[in-house]
Amino acid sequence: MDDRFIFTLGAGPLSIEQAGGKGASLARLCAAGLPVPEGFVVGTAAYAQFVEKNGIGAAIQAAVARVAAGDLAALEAAERSISALFTQPMPEGIAQPILAAYAALGEHAPVAVRSSATAEDLGDLSFAGQQESFLNIGEAEALLDAIRRCWASLWSARAIGYRAQHHVDQAQLRLAVVVQRMAQADAAGVLFTANPLSGARDELVINAAWGLGESLVSGQVTPDTLVVRRADFTVRERRLAAKQTMVVPDSSGTRQQAVPSDQQGSASISDAQAAQLARLGAQIEQLYGTPMDIEWAIGGGQIAVVQARPITTLHGPAPEVWNDSLAIDALWSNGNVGEAVPDVMTPATWSLVQIFIRDTMAISDVSGYRLIGNIGGRFYMNMSVLATLASTFGMGSDAFHEASGQTFGRIPSGVTTPILPIGRWQIIREILPIAIRMRRRVARSKPLLPGFFARAPQQCEALRQAIAAAQSPQQLGQIWHQRLMPFFHEASRMLESAARSDGGVLVWVRRELGKLASEADTNALLSGLSAGSAELASLGLLVGLGKLARGEIDRASFARQYGHRGPHELEISAPRPGEDPAWVDEQLADMGQTDLGELLRRQEQRQAEAWARLAQAHPRRARRIRRRLAQATEAFRSRELARSEVVRVFWALRDFALRAGELCGVGEDIFYLTIDEILALLGGDQAALDRIPARRAAYLHYRALPAYPAVIRGAFDPDAWAADPSRRSDVYDATQQASQPSAEVRGFPGAQGVVVGRARVLHQAEEGGQLQSGEILVTTITNVGWTPLFPRAAAVVTDVGAPLSHAAIVARELGIPAVVGCGNATMRLHTGDLLRVDGARGTVDVIERAGA
Incomplete structure (x- = not known):
């Protein structure tokens, strides 16, 4: 099976780039153990391969060029011309893995085939219903035909017009297709985890009808409506409809038939089933951190979740905006700090990271310009602060880029580093006293390092035991002030001393x-x-x-x-x-x-x-x-x-x-408070609790986006970047038009050796089980948590990194060839590609593409 084209639901997380919005969401539900019908995703790479092999890309773009959003005749003409392009045969290299995945579901297994676009439900836009779905497909050729028709539906008149109206770039759109075993459906419908009409969050609304949910979704039947209390999952309101028709499976797919007269006015689901659905909906809402629109089916007493997406029309607390790039024109890099903190940070973590940086980096602020920043919840270093300091003390731009590249990675060609508007003598007057104090502090701390290393593990263990034994908020607050905070400062200062003791x-x-x-x-x-x-x-x-x-x-x-x-x-x-x-x-x-x-x-x-x-x-x-x-x-x-x-x-x-969350009754919502707010809460001040919903919404929203570029220049909008099909994952520069990334994959020589092997592209350490012995690990960035994977890898290739980065150091220690800081490796390489990695020259060459 081609790992680039086919992804089994339940085998691991999937990104929107790989599986489209619906596919990524279903993978997320599977990972959480929720009842999703088994199946697989035909990835966006298969769509791109079909377009490329059949040479239809230019014709598609020509058909949509200059079509206005409101010109219905032109939109329909574009749809017809593009639809004809997708009647061409399915290339063997795509058809074979699809049919192999289908065969694994069983002979003539009835499946639902649903479109999953990369532009589904981004931000406040909802693309629901704009692409095709086909139900009860039970033959191999019919499956391939349904997939081609799903691909063609990416270019329906409605979809083209909607994207044009909302200025969504259509140049590089892709579509995945979800193939799942048909869920048995005695009844089906939609569950809203907040009231879509009133916006009330203390109730859930269920629409239900007999048979498959398509009768309800398509508007063929008026459904039963049940309103369920969130507090105890009891039905508080029930409105039964006269459900005269239903959609059922048949040999040709589905058909509409009359509901037996004795069932038309009766409830399609029981109160107990409504409670089950409501509890399941609450789980899914907690997983996503936002009210959800969930399609479901019940057959043989079993619930199946068919789809889940945020309710885009619901009014609620506006998410906070975490974006320091909006305040200043600067160059930002996560080339080093991204190893330490590769994730979107909760507010609690970000507040602690700021304390840590102030303790370990003496010059963490220059005339009000901070050395670190939070961009969409991710940790970045302000390279403009470092460049301004370097310029002040006589280092030119080229020398600065060469020196900083050893730690933070290369600044891409053509990207400039703005110098901050601060006078040279102002910087000198401000920095020299700080530098002198830092040198004295390091000199005092250095002799203390061996003793600190000897006692720190036991001291930390004792602290953890004391925290677990705290019986009141006041007692826990005392532990912070008297023991934990001083130890945190000491450990950070010791790292400052150790990091500066080698003098470069x-x-x-x-x-x-x-x-x-x-x-x-x-x-x-x-x-x-x-x-x-x-x-x-x-x-x-x-x-x-x-x-x-x-x-x-x-x-x-x-x-x-x-x-x-x-x-x-x-x-x-x-x-x-x-x-x-x-x-x-x-x-x-x-x-x-x-x-x-x-x-x-x-x-x-x-x-x-x-x-x-x-x-x-x-x-x-x-x-x-x-x-x-x-x-x-x-x-x-x-x-x-x-x-x-x-x-x-x-x-x-x-x-x-x-x-603190346990003692104050807020549970893990405590992570949405800063450390100062947590301490205030322990002291009885609950004012910050009102900020939790907006922060939870911000955190979960940012976490759902792809990892941002390693290098950012100027104001960066994570949502606009994520919605751009032509976005680059290595660099974003607000001051100039984005260019295409290099087709070559080159980076820093990380560790010597030449290896030929198959690529395994991973996006997070939790996917490490997919890496087979002898494969070449290709990823964005690594840290200590990736280290157990290294001995299995024939070589390591990263987007982000430098000669002194984690990947380079560990690869050198283990004698594994490595090329780090390539910038575009995960954009240009795919799982299954046959690669030649030269760790001494810093080159990665594709010998053969996967599926070729």
Whole structure:
């Protein structure tokens, strides 16, 4: 089965780009364990392949060009001409995986075939009903024909006109198709988790009719209406309709037939079934964080959810806007901070991250311009602040980009970094005292690092126990002020000291080695951070899982020593591996016979050979570099260990927030408050609770959008960007017209080696079970939570990264070829593509496309 064209529902999360709005939503429902009929999604890549193979793209665009939204005759003419284009045969490379997926449902299995567009229900727009659906399809050829007709319906007169009216770019639209086993339907209908007429959130409204739901959706029948109280899920109002017709399956698909006279005026669902539906609707609303419009069916006493989408017409609290890019023309990057916080942040996490940054980065604000920002809930670094500081002290633009690229990744060609309007002497007067204080603070803290490392784990564990034992809001507040807050500040200051103690030696060594040795030898010489008895903290999770798999430690020991590290380790609303046994089980099952020690020994051998070559060619300089590198290695290990202990504190901060939610009766809604608001709540001030609905709406809305570009210049609108079919995931520049990304995939050489293998494109660490041994891992960005995947990967390719990023460091340690900071890897590469990765040159070449 072609993994690029076919996605099995229930196998993992799907993006709108892959599966369209309906497909992505059904995958989300499946992941939550909700009753969704089994099936699969024919992905948007299959539509694009059909268009490309049949050479009809230009004809489609010609048909819709210059068609006005209100010109019905022109719209209908465009629909007819485009519909004819989709009568061409289905290419074998697409048909075969579709039919294989269909066969897995059983011979002649009756299925529903529904369109799923990439422009479905974005923002305040609703595209519901604009594309075709076909029911009770039971033959292979009929299935292929239904899929082609779904694709053609992307270009119906109604859809073309609606998109034109709302200025939706039609140049690169795609359509997925959902294929599901037909749900048995004695009755079916629609459930609204808020009253769509009054807007009342304390009641749910159910429309129900006999047979398939299409009679109701198409307006052929007036349904029964039941209003259900949210408080106890009892029916408070019931209006029965005379339901004279219903839609039922037959050999040709479906047909309309008369409802038996004794059933026409009777209730199509019972009060008990209404309560079941209401409870299910409440679950789905909680999953999405917004009132929902849910299509359902009941057959044989079993409920099936056919579709769920937000109610776009309902008035409610306006979501907060989290977007610092609107306040200033600046260049923003998440090339480094995105590793630490790859997710949309809850307000609680963002407030704690700001404290952490103020403690670890002495210059976190320059004349009111903040070094960090929140753009659509995601963590970005303000590169304009850094560029302005560099310019003040004599560093040119090219030198700044070269230096910052080692940590934050490359700034794409043509993108400029605005310098902030601050006078040079104003900056000097402001910064010099801060820099002097920072140097003194680092000097005082550095000798304290060994003692801190020795006691921090036990101190954190004691704090977590004290938090769990707190019996009142006042007692918990005292723990914060007297113990947790001081420890949080101390851990952050220790990381500041560890991060600045090497004086940039590692960057200097990399630059010097680049003059004397090949890129491959440079990468080999920079590995060895885990050599000997020293364990690099970035590899700790992998090391701990290995020990657990071999029986060297038990689960409790794993949780204490390594359980704080994971893919979402600074987001305090996310569970840690140490509190999630299912996560640990999954990692152990996927590890197989991974031998971490052998990987490290092999890389030590490569390093020794590289040292021998360097010493022979440059004996004097090699000795000096070895001394400096030893110094840098020690400092780097110290920095990584300090970072690990800060992450451990964030576990205690998560415990604190959860306990506050329990003691104050707000549960996990506590994460929608800032830390200052949580402390006020513990003191009895409940004013901030009114802000929770708007913040929950903002968080869930931003989280539903694709991950934003790594580099952003100027004002950025996440919704407009997400709705743009031609958007780029590597860069957004509000000051110039977007250009097409390069067809080549190039990046920083992360670790040496040449590998040929099949790509596996993953978007989040939770998809790691899909990675097969020997495949090439292609993803946006990695962090410690991705480390257990690395030994299975033949090579690693990332969109975001730099020579000192997580992916590059871990790949070097394990001797895995890597190319990082490509910018466009996940745009240009697809699962199943045959790739050649050259880690020394930083190149990724496509030998053969998947399905070719």
